[in-house]
Amino acid sequence: MSGRRRVLVAAAAGAAIWSGVVAAPRVNAVILDNPSPLQAFVLEDHNGRRFTADAFKGRWSLVLAGFTNCPDVCPFTLANLEQVVSELGLLVRPDRLPVVIFLGVDPDRDRAILKDYVVQFHPDFLGVTGAADQIELALKSLEAVAKRTEPDARGGYQIMHSAAVAVVDPEGRLAAKINPPFDPAPTAHFLADLFRRPDNPISEKAR
Amino acid sequence: MKGVLRVMFRPAALRIAALVAVLCTTVLAAERLTAENAWVPWAPPAIKVHAAYLTIVNRSNVDHVILGAESPDYERVELHGSSIRDGLNVMRSLDRIAVPANKQVAFEPGGLHVMLINPKRTYGVDDRIRLVLRLGSGDQIETSAVVRRRAPGNDVQHHRHHGSHQ
Numbered sequence: 140m141s142g143r144r145r146v147l148v149a150a151a152a153g154a155a156i157w158s159g160v161v162a163a164p165r166v167n168a169v170i171l172d173n174p175s176p177l178q179a180f181v182l183e184d185h186n187g188r189r190f191t192a193d194a195f196k197g198r199w200s201l202v203l204a205g206f207t208n209c210p211d212v213c214p215f216t217l218a219n220l221e222q223v224v225s226e227l228g229l230l231v232r233p234d235r236l237p238v239v240i241f242l243g244v245d246p247d248r249d250r251a252i253l254k255d256y257v258v259q260f261h262p263d264f265l266g267v268t269g270a271a272d273q274i275e276l277a278l279k280s281l282e283a284v285a286k287r288t289e290p291d292a293r294g295g296y297q298i299m300h301s302a303a304v305a306v307v308d309p310e311g312r313l314a315a316k317i318n319p320p321f322d323p324a325p326t327a328h329f330l331a332d333l334f335r336r337p338d339n340p341i342s343e344k345a346r
Numbered sequence: 347m348k349g350v351l352r353v354m355f356r357p358a359a360l361r362i363a364a365l366v367a368v369l370c371t372t373v374l375a376a377e378r379l380t381a382e383n384a385w386v387p388w389a390p391p392a393i394k395v396h397a398a399y400l401t402i403v404n405r406s407n408v409d410h411v412i413l414g415a416e417s418p419d420y421e422r423v424e425l426h427g428s429s430i431r432d433g434l435n436v437m438r439s440l441d442r443i444a445v446p447a448n449k450q451v452a453f454e455p456g457g458l459h460v461m462l463i464n465p466k467r468t469y470g471v472d473d474r475i476r477l478v479l480r481l482g483s484g485d486q487i488e489t490s491a492v493v494r495r496r497a498p499g500n501d502v503q504h505h506r507h508h509g510s511h512q
Binding site: 209212215218291297299301318320 | 387390391392393396397428430431435438439456459462
């Protein structure tokens with residue numbers, strides 16, 4: 140049991156996803172054999188409160204990187220995660236429900252509207268952002284990346300960012316990554332199974 | 347004076363001829379190429395970049411191409427495609443989208459979208475956003491997109507992924 144990962148494909152066969160065959164809903168996720176603790180960083184949440192790696196402790200979190208000028212994929216993912224958490228509510232105890240965290244990787248444009256952008260999907264969703272170097276540290280811990288594209292003629296730019304959602308456990312460790320699509324029901328079942336694994340912090344306490 | 351009169355009259359005649367031609371082709375194009383089920387997910391007033399989704403249906407035997415879009419309700423409009431490349435969400439601006447004969451092209455979450463930048467006012471649920479798509483033929487398609495809340499079924503279920511719009 141070194142740092143190797145196990146590729147876990149829940150529900151339908153993974154091969155169908157790549158061959159373009161329309162498959163039953165599935166989850167394309169990776170569970171880390173050894174969850175990796177997040178390195179220190181200091182960000183701010185959308186209420187202006189300090190948000191550090193320690194803020195992850197005590198509950199499960201689903202973290203996605205994105206930017207508020209993203210009108211398509213980021214809102215679509217947040218809407219899907221709202222559905223995932225809603226489905227999870229039927230499967231796990233309320234204290235195991237994860238918080239959804241949106242890491243705004245475009246701080247200059249994100250800061251002013253982060254809260255509006257995030258809470259439209261659920262009032263409990265939390266937006267965080269901060270200085271570029273701190274965002275980099277957070278991304279690195281989450282095994283995610285974000286890159287600004289070359290500006291166009293008008294100076295406009297987009298940000299390419301990891302599509303995966305990071306699952307952080309209640310001890311503040313990266314436990315899994317889920318790749319799109321985030322079909323709500325299978326993703327919720329995947330997470331419920333993950334939360335119930337005997338080696339997971341809250342599961343042990345619950346026994 | 348004669349020369350001046352000629353200059354004054356001829357452009358007017360040309361303009362009328364051009365107008366008649368444009369009206370005819372617009373009607374023809376509208377019969378063959380339609381924009382259907384256009385909608386814009388509702389966003390809070392602070393959010394200034396929106397997306398429109400719709401389906402372009404080409405019922406003709408002629409290939410068409412969309413070269414751009416406009417809206418009197420936004421400062422700027424662009425055609426965009428989202429895809430996933432090497433695990434990254436990538437959004438790029440597109441300057442042409444093919445709509446082959448007898449085919450349809452869906453603009454939907456995670457794929458193609460009409461990016462709407464800087465709304466001229468605040469839009470609420472059930473409001474209509476005017477959209478104009480410019481075609482390679484010189485024609486245009488006009489439609490209006492309804493502002494709707496995202497809900498299960500209208501986007502979550504229909505997500506295609508892994509960059510099918512290359």
